[in-house]
Amino acid sequence: MTPVVEARAVAFRYPSAASDRRAFALDDVSFALSPGEIATVIGPNASGKTTLVRLLSRVLVPVRGTIALEGEDVARLVRAEVARRVAVVPQDVPAGFPYTVEETVLMGRLPHGPGRFFETPEDRAAAVAAMAATEVTALAAEPLARLSGGERQRVILARALAQRPRLLVLDEPTAHLDLRHQVEVVALLRRLNAESGVTVLLVSHDLNLAAEVSHRILLMAAGRLVRTGPPDAVLDATLLESVYGCRIAVDRRPGSHRPEVHLIWPPRATSSPGARPPRAT
């Protein structure tokens, strides 16, 4: 079966002068996702997770190696074709985004008719279905600025679903959400994956979320894929400690086969909090 997405020895480097981001490299990244798979990319800050998302959606182009979507080199596809195959769900919309829920979700239809001035009835039907799937139909006429963070997240997800992608990439989908909304988003992703067979790639700092939903976890560090495999294989205390540079314990709840990651906090200093260290003389 052709992988939905396949990265072969991908390398990338930001032009150091052109941005204020730290210039770092992505090097020798190879992996493939099968249709229907749910995978999560984890790793410390600046390990290259966001860069990987930008490469997959052709915001950036690799300096070496290739990325193939359903067997076709992404560099040879027109932008709209990439957008028909890969939908990216960002964490939020820019502050003060002026459009309503329905208008926003319809924006997801642009790749399906980039030359058209108006949406077609099919576009409207796809938007209605996407809003129903993420349960935002009742909010259709509301401006996004008036919604809660959880509701906005569902709208952005609906916009991505309206693209009818084969690969759904979510950047920190639970970062702004309280516990109940995190549970809801995870349930929603599972349902979408089960119903439509869409391949899901999550990018997350939440290792337990990764353990809960993923068939496979991709651990990145310093621009490289350190380990790829099922949660059991990747969420290993020794490995995580070396990558994240802090003490970590991994255990298993009775009745669950999923690993559970705990941060072990360093012991508190004995001096009272806020006391200054003695000044060197």
Next chain:
Amino acid sequence: MTPRRLTLVLAGLGIALVAAAVAALFVGSAGVTPAQVLAVLTGRSPAEGVERVVVLELRLPRIAAAVLAGAALAVAGAGFQALTRNPLADPSVLGVSSGAAFGAVLGQLVGLGSTVMDSLGLASFAFVGALAAGVVVYLVASTAGGLPVHSLLLAGVIVGIFFSAAITVLISLIDVNRLGGVIFWLLGNLSPLPAAPLAVFASVAVAGGWLIVGRARQLNVLALGEEAALQLGVDATGLARRVFVGAALLTGTVVAFVGPIGFVGLIVPHALRMVLGPDNRMILPAAGLAGGVFLLLADTLARNVMAPSELSVGVITAFCGAPFFIYLMRSRTALVTRL
């Protein structure tokens, strides 16, 4: 947005535009009675009559110029606003008008007049000036993180001041007899244009408007941010170039033919957004028609408020625009909306 809603709004604005244009034919400082205007319009007036000259050679071309200039400025303003995601962007605020004015004065200095070729040349000078000013403002204001609103406004002011100073240098090179005309033009003045420049004006304005309005749906998506727009298949850089060239064409041609009239591109799109919502597929074409109505009304006011002497239409738009700009700056919703 549906085609039906767009058609309804544009039809309504179109009727308003025709009504305003017809009304403006009847109003003026010359003593021509409504009956005489009607006679001219229905072809029953004497061929050599004064009223014929007043209506067909003074008022009609002036109305056409006002409608064209208002339409072009409003569409350019709405285009700049969509591109910079900032409601304060407008050709005059961004210094683009000053750049165009510098180009146009330079064109006049080298002797370009009002034949078809000359007016094309004049428009080209103004277009290049507008482009240059816009590029400089962009380079000064842009940071790696984007285009912050305060840097953008500041850069616009600075570039505007620079080009005004450069214009002063050019003016001191102009001989005294032509000085009055240039200064009158610099205030933004809708003196009747001959048919040839009017035709050039109209064609360039249509071309510039098409460049912007044709990408209205892509401009909507740009509100999601540049990266999200790329991920929806929009070539953000190409879009920015195209819309920027379109807006510079519109600004340049207005400045070349009627002078730097300010604030139309600020007031009209904002008022439309308050009523019609943010969709650029609606706002851009509607701004074309509403801008025409607005500048026509402003010019009719300018012609009559101090009759028989005339105010420059730029004075009227600035008197409306400056308080409006302050209101936009102070209103938190407007700034939070786009920051």
